[in-house]
Amino acid sequence: MSDSEDMPLAARKRQQADNAPTTDDDNIDSGSDSDTPLGKRRRPAVRKKVIEDDDVVQSSDSEVPLVKRVRTAERKSYKEDSDDDGDASYKSSDSDTPLAAKKAPSAKTNGTSKSSPSTSKTNGNKGTSGKKVAPKIKEESSSDSDAPLAKKASTKKDTPSKSAAKSSKSTKVKSEPIEAKLSSKKRAKDDTDSKSKVKKVKKEEEEEEEDDDENENAWWLNNTEQDDTVKWKTLSHNGVYFPPPYVPHGVKMLYDGKPVTLAPEVEEVASFFGALLYTEHAENPTFQENFFKDFSKLAKKHKTVPEIKSFAKCDFTLMYEYFQQEKEKKKLMTKEQKQALKDEKQALEEMYGTCYLDGRKEKVGNFRMEPPGLFRGRGKHPKTGCLKLRVLPEQVTLNLSKDAPIPKAPEGHKWQKIVHDDTKTWLATWKENVNDSTKYVFLAAGSSLKGQSDFKKFETARELKKCVAGIRKAYMADLKDKKMFIRQRATAMYLIDRLALRAGNEKGEDEADTVGCCSLRFEHVTLEKPNIMHLDFLGKDSIRFQKTMEVDDQVFKNIRLFKREPAQEGDELFDRLKTSELNKHLQSLMKGLTAKVFRTYNASFTFQDQLQKLTPAKGTVAEKLLAYNRANREVAVLCNHQRAVSKGHALQMDKIVDKIRALKYQKMKLKQTILTLEPKLKKKRPEFTEPESDLEDDWIGEHEVQLMAKEREKVKAKWEKENEKRKENKEKPMTEKELKEMLKEVDAREKELAKERKSGVVPGGKGATVEKCEAQLLKLDERIAATRTAMVDKEENKQTALGTSKINYIDPRISAAWCQKYDVPLEKIFTKTLRDKFKWAMTVDADWEF
DNA sequence: CCGAGGACTTAGCACCTACGTT
């Protein structure tokens, strides 16, 4: 294959794809699928990959949802040269084994084995051959696969009617949005003249529902039907808060060793860097470079003397020190000062932190404009360190009701624009200069708007639970499809489902090189016979995903197949799969299904499953919490949620290791005592002669020194205490001499220890017997084991972030139900903010199930 | 009719603070 070598691989590949001559078999249904978006154009084969004709294909063909298959049939078949393979050997094999049964992907996690009832549903599509029908198919499949009634029933409260109604409307689907829009427009108009009305209504609602704020927003208690394209009827707020203007501190930077006077604007930017000195950012060459480019340019603009040309000559340490001092000062502030700051903050929240949505008071999330600074891109972001400019009101657009008062822009400024778009949830938006991306001010996580979409998210995941078995079966079958495209898609689905990978959209060159499922490249996957796969790549936030697992044989085969060929680094593993196509397919299997739903589903499912397995019904609250956290961690590991290891971690681990050693030391002593008491046992019980692992002489010596030091301290403390007592009682205090006397005992013991160490003869305390010693040995073993587990626990936890899964992936209703069932106070599990965010989920019964 | 970019969720890190420890 020819190609322009210098263009980025991915791009090249894509181009090739487009140019490639189309082959025949598109024909199949090509004609008709004109309306299916998919139908458009396949991405022809770039490098031809071959697939052996699995006989299996045919047979399975008939039972699996065909829709897709047919529709995509066009995608070029690669049957051409088939032969190749070692694949042949694999033959048909196991396609039908329910996934679940098969191997557990990563050692941990996985779970998911139950097949849920709806398995076969997906087949509903079957009959609908061909193209064209896409929309209809969707409807059909969704309605039949998800018997709305059944499922909704379990949800109680919320929306049964809503969704059921929707799905049954099928035919109208398309027109809905339009209607909605129209009506919303109308409404908006009405609103203008009916502001007062709205207010009245609000009052009524309050009274009716509950009079306190708490329940005013309890949307989950209402069954009201909603249209989700319209997000609000009325919206008013106070705009956004801008950070105060820069106040120069006058601290100089040194250039070439000499202090330089900087214009305030320049000083500000220098300070951004100064504040970061000695952090990883400031040490990062890309960061430095980007910073310096912007900084020197700015300095030049302000005619800084001398001209700043070399980063190496810049010295920001004075500024750094100044900031350190400022921090200290802040710590030393009086209570009143601190209180004043707090009050100020409070006032801001009052002003900007709340808004009115449909007359209800709601919290605003990020009402503070992002202050200027240096862009802190993660991983190897090419733009990390670039100057992020101050945002002016002139760049900010506000969104609110037509009739709502327009917040005043800061003195001497005006807003960029005011809009009244009730289909958007944002209150304000602006464009950021570094990556040219759009930023928004949204409502807080605890708001009804966010709550509703959270709820919807989990409901979709529960929907998936019902049909996941069928979907799995289908993609397992597709793993052997003749069409490369379908094979790739099925393989990707497998990875997404089993390994909780993200979809993996394409990324630009101005971003860090990270990947997800669809964007995996050859170098990220290695195979090891017979069916081991290693994945190693940087995912979102440049977090490394590194796991080794057994995979299904066919998956193994497929990946080998994809990798074969001019498998060069940089080539995409799934070269003809794009997330949009994948999602389109998923949508057809279940309404609302996209790649990310698998993560939500698998996370929540795993959590519930683990929780159920781990919770000791009769345990203490602490034990239950431990189980909860373990289940949580299971999920975090599944989703690969990581965090930086805390700086004290190594030290803490060392301490634990030492603790274990100390226990081992005790064991050693006991064993020696036993042998001293009963030398005969040397032969009979060889384990008593065996040295403890990991106990070196040096360490023992040191340990004993420490032990003695502690003893001495104890003695001294005792002596001091005694003296205090005597003082109170007006008795004569003990003398230093007496203290020395007491310490002599320790000295003696120390000598003993030294002797024991040499001879190995350890008489033990009074009344020591072999039996007693053995009992103690057992206890020590237990303690060691426990400490070890704690250590492992801690070690694993050091890199695992539990928060993300708790906040985003685990259906809070599982937790709420669990708390009820096991009588654990909710606040042990959810912080205040989480309780607030999840208030919609707190009303479930103890037997609620995900 | 496809890709750029809009809108919204998910993510880890940097603080800050409340708390337990010494």
Add this chain to the structure above:
DNA sequence: AACGTAGGTGCTAAGTCCTCGG
């Protein structure tokens, strides 16, 4: 009381998904 630490929260970057608009 000072200290250190873990947990909680705020911040904003980085994803996903899908809709526009050229």
